[in-house]
Amino acid sequence: MRLHGSNTIGKELALAVCEDFLKHEGATSVQRKPREKENETDIEANLPNESGEPLTFEVQAHGTKTAFEDMAAGKCDIGMASRQITSDEAQKCALAGLGDMFSSACESVLGLDGIAVFVNRSNPINELTKKQIADIFSGGITDWSQVGGRPGPNSLVLGPRPLSAQASRYENSAKLSDEVAADPNGIGFAGMAFVRGSKPLAISDAGTRPLLPTPFTVATGDYPLSRRLLLYVPADPKNKWSRKFIEFALSSLGGGSKLTPTGFFARMSIESARSKLEVFSWWTSGGEAAALDALFNTYQKQYPGTGILNATIAGGAGFAARPALHARLTAGNPPDTWQSHPGWELLDQYVEPNYCEPITDLYQSEGWDKVLPKALVDMITRDGKTYAVLTGVHRGNVLWYNKKLLAKNGIKIGNKMTFGEFFAACDKLKAAGMPALGVGDSGIWASAHLFENTLLGVIGPQGWTDLFSGKMKWDDPKVKQAMQYFAKMQDYLNPDHAALTWDQAVKELMEGKVGFTSMGDWADGEFIKAHMKEKEDFGWVSYPGTDGSFIIVADGFTLAKGAPHKAATVAWLKSIGSKEGQEAFNPLKGSIPARTDVDKSKFDGYHRWSMTEFAKDRLLPSCVHGEAAPAAFQTALNNALRSFIVDKNVENFANGLVQASEKTDQETIGRLDFIGQKIRMEKPEIPQSAPSQFVKEVSGAGKLSLCFHFRPGVIQLDDKALRDLDSLVELLANPTYHQRRLLVFGFSDNAGDAGRNLALSKDRAKAVAEQLQMRGITPSLVNGYGKDLPVAPNNNEDGREQNRRVEVWLR
Numbered sequence: 001m002r003l004h005g006s007n008t009i010g011k012e013l014a015l016a017v018c019e020d021f022l023k024h025e026g027a028t029s030v031q032r033k034p035r036e037k038e039n040e041t042d043i044e045a046n047l048p049n050e051s052g053e054p055l056t057f058e059v060q061a062h063g064t065k066t067a068f069e070d071m072a073a074g075k076c077d078i079g080m081a082s083r084q085i086t087s088d089e090a091q092k093c094a095l096a097g098l099g100d101m102f103s104s105a106c107e108s109v110l111g112l113d114g115i116a117v118f119v120n121r122s123n124p125i126n127e128l129t130k131k132q133i134a135d136i137f138s139g140g141i142t143d144w145s146q147v148g149g150r151p152g153p154n155s156l157v158l159g160p161r162p163l164s165a166q167a168s169r170y171e172n173s174a175k176l177s178d179e180v181a182a183d184p185n186g187i188g189f190a191g192m193a194f195v196r197g198s199k200p201l202a203i204s205d206a207g208t209r210p211l212l213p214t215p216f217t218v219a220t221g222d223y224p225l226s227r228r229l230l231l232y233v234p235a236d237p238k239n240k241w242s243r244k245f246i247e248f249a250l251s252s253l254g255g256g257s258k259l260t261p262t263g264f265f266a267r268m269s270i271e272s273a274r275s276k277l278e279v280f281s282w283w284t285s286g287g288e289a290a291a292l293d294a295l296f297n298t299y300q301k302q303y304p305g306t307g308i309l310n311a312t313i314a315g316g317a318g319f320a321a322r323p324a325l326h327a328r329l330t331a332g333n334p335p336d337t338w339q340s341h342p343g344w345e346l347l348d349q350y351v352e353p354n355y356c357e358p359i360t361d362l363y364q365s366e367g368w369d370k371v372l373p374k375a376l377v378d379m380i381t382r383d384g385k386t387y388a389v390l391t392g393v394h395r396g397n398v399l400w401y402n403k404k405l406l407a408k409n410g411i412k413i414g415n416k417m418t419f420g421e422f423f424a425a426c427d428k429l430k431a432a433g434m435p436a437l438g439v440g441d442s443g444i445w446a447s448a449h450l451f452e453n454t455l456l457g458v459i460g461p462q463g464w465t466d467l468f469s470g471k472m473k474w475d476d477p478k479v480k481q482a483m484q485y486f487a488k489m490q491d492y493l494n495p496d497h498a499a500l501t502w503d504q505a506v507k508e509l510m511e512g513k514v515g516f517t518s519m520g521d522w523a524d525g526e527f528i529k530a531h532m533k534e535k536e537d538f539g540w541v542s543y544p545g546t547d548g549s550f551i552i553v554a555d556g557f558t559l560a561k562g563a564p565h566k567a568a569t570v571a572w573l574k575s576i577g578s579k580e581g582q583e584a585f586n587p588l589k590g591s592i593p594a595r596t597d598v599d600k601s602k603f604d605g606y607h608r609w610s611m612t613e614f615a616k617d618r619l620l621p622s623c624v625h626g627e628a629a630p631a632a633f634q635t636a637l638n639n640a641l642r643s644f645i646v647d648k649n650v651e652n653f654a655n656g657l658v659q660a661s662e663k664t665d666q667e668t669i670g671r672l673d674f675i676g677q678k679i680r681m682e683k684p685e686i687p688q689s690a691p692s693q694f695v696k697e698v699s700g701a702g703k704l705s706l707c708f709h710f711r712p713g714v715i716q717l718d719d720k721a722l723r724d725l726d727s728l729v730e731l732l733a734n735p736t737y738h739q740r741r742l743l744v745f746g747f748s749d750n751a752g753d754a755g756r757n758l759a760l761s762k763d764r765a766k767a768v769a770e771q772l773q774m775r776g777i778t779p780s781l782v783n784g785y786g787k788d789l790p791v792a793p794n795n796n797e798d799g800r801e802q803n804r805r806v807e808v809w810l811r
């Protein structure tokens with residue numbers, strides 16, 4: 001069954017309804033499978049009465065226009081629309097023999113939706129009239145000061161009808177909202193379910209009271225920007241599920257004629273999607289999705305009645321998911337729990353900026369401290385606090401091969417392999433006219449993964465430790481040797497490698513198109529999913545030269561600070577760490593359980609091999625998967641590798657990495673604790689008496705050690721303050737801080753009138769913000785708290801001077 005059209009409906013609501021429908025029809029398993037292309041998802045289900053083939057519901061959310069185009073072209077069975085069909089569109093459908101689209105047989109109102117207009121949270125504007133909105137989006141109003149805001153051009157994110165040339169259109173409403181949340185001057189509009197980290201405005205129309213979009217104001221029709229959400233089917237649908245599905249959708253959302261004209265219920269359903277535990281990951285390949293599903297099933301069995309929002313973003317190794325996650329975290333809109341690698345990725349990107357809640361207690365209460373290897377727990381622990389629970393441990397350094405193909409070409413693989421043996425095998429396959437080595441590096445990380453394995457194969461485990469601790473340099477002759485090997489391998493690659501994903505490369509191996517592929521053992525998940533037989537259809541060996549070493553690529557899940565569903569998240573984490581969870585997930589994923597007390601009979605030969613290796617090998621962190629080095633170096637490696645694949649210039653590659661590692665070292669120091677900088681980051685205790693608004697505003701932020709002081713009654717910055725400002729600007733010029741939000745707070749002493757002091761404190765903060773803005777830095781928040789929160793006694797001039805200050809915080 002194919003549903004095409006509106007992004008507002010198709011992004012989440014339709015997916016949730018499809019899943020509920022299939023379960024209602026008695027499906028034994030329901031799996032959500034995002035496609036490579038954004039906004040396209042398949043829901044696959046096994047229905048007991050069906051032919052054994054899984055039933056697929058295809059949801060494509062590329063906009064309402066496509067609903068009618070695709071219906072007329074016979075490309076979909078149900079059209080999803082966030083506006084009524086136009087006469088033109090209806091005529092085309094009629095000509096295609098679909099009947100009268102305006103008739104009740106074809107058109108159903110699913111609900112009402114409010115179009116939210118939203119701005120950045122730091123924008124002081126709270127309300128606009130419909131006319132102002134029209135003027136902004138058509139380009140008539142281009143500066144916020146024209147609608148009473150602070151000066152600055154409004155960067156338009158999306159606009160209606162005569163759209164300003166400055167505006168950009170987004171198919172993905174969530175992305176649009178996240179961009180506004182990150183752009184202090186941004187404004188956009190989308191369905192009200194997509195407000196996320198930005199700030200919705202109250203809207204008024206010709207003298208009416210400004211109203212925010214809420215289920216209530218939309219349901220009553222009072223909110224001026226309400227619209228209907230509709231479903232369309234041909235009068236005589238070809239697909240047998242169409243009518244049944246629509247009936248279900250309308251009844252489960254309380255829709256149908258009962259609903260018209262108020263569609264409160266459809267909104268409620270989106271709200272209920274929000275009331276589910278949101279699990280964020282990049283597990284979308286066949287094996288990954290099956291394993292994730294097993295984890296979900298275990299969780300729902302252990303905690304019946306719990307709902308899950310499976311928030312996946314496709315792209316191996318998380319190359320697309322991590323930036324999206326980052327945008328959400330900086331916008332203060334975290335998923336409840338997200339996938340993270342241990343080491344640098346978890347501790348530096350998520351724990352350090354305070355996005356994670358420690359879960360140390362669970363290690364005692366669940367007894368994990370007794371069944372998890374210390375080496376693993378150390379990788380997710382900082383200052384005695386543990387921040388994740390691991391689903392399992394992948395081995396990165398594996399070479400997979402097509403057993404039958406190699407046998408056919410007279411290639412035998414022993415228990416280990418040297419580079420000499422590997423290249424000899426490659427030559428044989430090349431001579432037989434086929435590419436020896438399959439890579440799918442449409443995400444460059446897959447090539448980086450091959451390079452990482454080659455590097456370990458040459459420099460060995462001690463070299464690995466020396467390299468990532470700075471003792472060995474990236475231009476060491478051994479490192480260059482590895483680079484040469486990697487360059488040589490390019491001559492044996494599948495010609496379509498740059499167009500493939502990692503799992504498509506594994507598929508080429510299964511199909512006998514290539515002999516080898518070097519990939520972490522999530523590849524085993526693909527073999528299992530495809531029912532390939534180990535040691536018959538495929539085999540494996542430690543990547544050449546790496547026998548005795550185990551590159552750990554572990555996956556963990558976190559607890560978000562401020563998780564919208566904290567209790568459910570804690571239950572989810574408990575479930576992951578439970579024996580059942582680990583035994584359900586890992587056999588399908590290719591990883592070995594992090595727990596050591598699992599029932600080994602539940603695991604196949606590959607897993608048992610990996611468990612034995614894990615117990616005896618040197619365990620090493622992966623750089624490509626975020627554990628051994630900061631993200632900045634990971635990115636530098638990917639970029640350098642892109643050039644190296646083209647020019648094969650070893651000197652350039654080595655020098656580039658030397659520079660990147662030196663630069664990363666400096667940035668790392670700055671980022672971690674600001675050592676050696678004039679300015680440090682502090683985490684002061686917030687006093688009990690602090691205004692709740694202030695507590696909210698600084699949550700998750702750190703205070704910079706510099707402070708701007710002012711003479712009594714004055715808002716101008718003196719010379720010292722201007723010098724300090726320059727140091728601050730210098731610090732913030734470091735790219736490490738570009739993604740952070742800058743918060744500026746003014747304070748006063750307690751001398752004189754409280755109201756005046758409050759105004760003075762706000763003006764002082766504004767003065768600092770203006771100076772920063774003149775230097776190209778725009779704070780996300782500027783506020784003043786008058787005489788509140790004194791840092792010194794107000795009974796002497798010294799103390800009063802300390803209290804007349806502006807503080808700068810970073811989140």
Ligand code: GAL
Pocket residue numbers: 282283288315316317318394522553554555625
């Ligand atoms: C790794 C992750 C694995 C696997 C792989 C490919 O980074 O740890 O679980 O999903 O990416 O997507």
